[in-house]
Amino acid sequence: MKKFAVAGLALGALVVLGMPAQAADPVGNKCAFNSATDVTTEPGIQTAVVRGGPLTTPGPGVWTLVCTIQTNQPTHAGSGVEVTKTGSDVIVLEPTQRAYPATAADTVSLCTELRQGTTRLYWTGGATPGTGTWGTDPNALCGQAITIDPNPQACPVLLAIDARLGTTLADTWQDCGPYDPII
Numbered sequence: 001m002k003k004f005a006v007a008g009l010a011l012g013a014l015v016v017l018g019m020p021a022q023a024a025d026p027v028g029n030k031c032a033f034n035s036a037t038d039v040t041t042e043p044g045i046q047t048a049v050v051r052g053g054p055l056t057t058p059g060p061g062v063w064t065l066v067c068t069i070q071t072n073q074p075t076h077a078g079s080g081v082e083v084t085k086t087g088s089d090v091i092v093l094e095p096t097q098r099a100y101p102a103t104a105a106d107t108v109s110l111c112t113e114l115r116q117g118t119t120r121l122y123w124t125g126g127a128t129p130g131t132g133t134w135g136t137d138p139n140a141l142c143g144q145a146i147t148i149d150p151n152p153q154a155c156p157v158l159l160a161i162d163a164r165l166g167t168t169l170a171d172t173w174q175d176c177g178p179y180d181p182i183i
Contacts, residue, residue, distance in 0.1 A: 025134045028055035030112040030123050030143075031067030031083075031093070038099075046102045050083040050110075052093035058114065058121060058134075065091045066113040069100045070142065074109045076122045077138045111142035 031052040038047045050067050057063040063086070070080035081100040085093040102108050112123035125132040125143025132143060161167060 024056075024058055026055050026058050026114055026121065028090070029053050030055065030125075030132075031065070031110050033067070033069065033110055035102075035108070041099065044101055044103045045099050046108075047097065047099050049095045049097050050093070051095045052083075052085065052091070052112065054090050054092045055114075056090050057088060057116075059116075060088070061116055062086060062088050063091060064115045065093055066111075066115060067093060068111040068113070068142075069098065070109045070111060071100065071102045071106050074107070074141050075139050076111050076113060076142055078109075078111075078142075080109075080111075109142040 029052060031050065033048045033050040035046050035048040038045065041047070048069060050069065052065050052067050055065060065085045065087075067083045068076075068078075068080045069083075070078045073080065081098050083093065083096050083098055085091050100108075114121040120136060120138065121134050122136065122138060122140050123132055123134055123143065124137075124140040
């Protein structure tokens, strides 16, 4: 009986040790960004500072954190401006400035993805900030979308220029209301 018990324990150890480890979900900060209208650039261009992490990887090896700013494309299957950082164990994407196309009429999404070879993990943000899940569906929503708000400091200046020169800067760069001169 003792031999059967030892053999059973040895067989159980082989089965457990021979099985691949279950990968855990990544834990930590997903992609984030701050965006601003830069009136010195082309009309319809926003400037963002993108950052991510620290984010633990879901398993061993080298992973790539991909932060994608997408305009009017709310799923991971869309395309946009990517910022990436590669690493293992823990990935930190330092603040990186990028320009992307967007106006006040657009909806902007920020997608968080982890890649390793052909493996893709997508973060789907919940309705409440800080909530969501990791999954493998590229058609999943990227998360909470933002809208571009008019810059209250830029609107009066652009509207005054438009009124004086007959241009359409305020409509092109911002979604400003009508010109209201202060008397």
